[in-house]
Amino acid sequence: MVWGESEGCRVACVVQSEPVEIEFPSLEGMISFFNECYRRTVFFVDESGWVHEDFDRYEQLYDEFFS
Secondary structure, eight states: OEEETTTEEEEEEOOTTSOOEEEESOHHHHHHHHHHHHHTTSEEEOTTSOEEEOHHHHHHHHHHHHO
């Protein structure tokens, strides 16, 4: 999470030796997006109980949500 006085709280991806990248405009936006990922089976649980992600559908939904 990063905080800016003018932008408020945002969710960022931090990778060592890389610039910080804002992934979600807010914590609420991230949670809404993840809920929608489960609703549309972008995230899904297999028969062994492992969570998986359909990466292509994730990118499509992300663009739909945040573009």
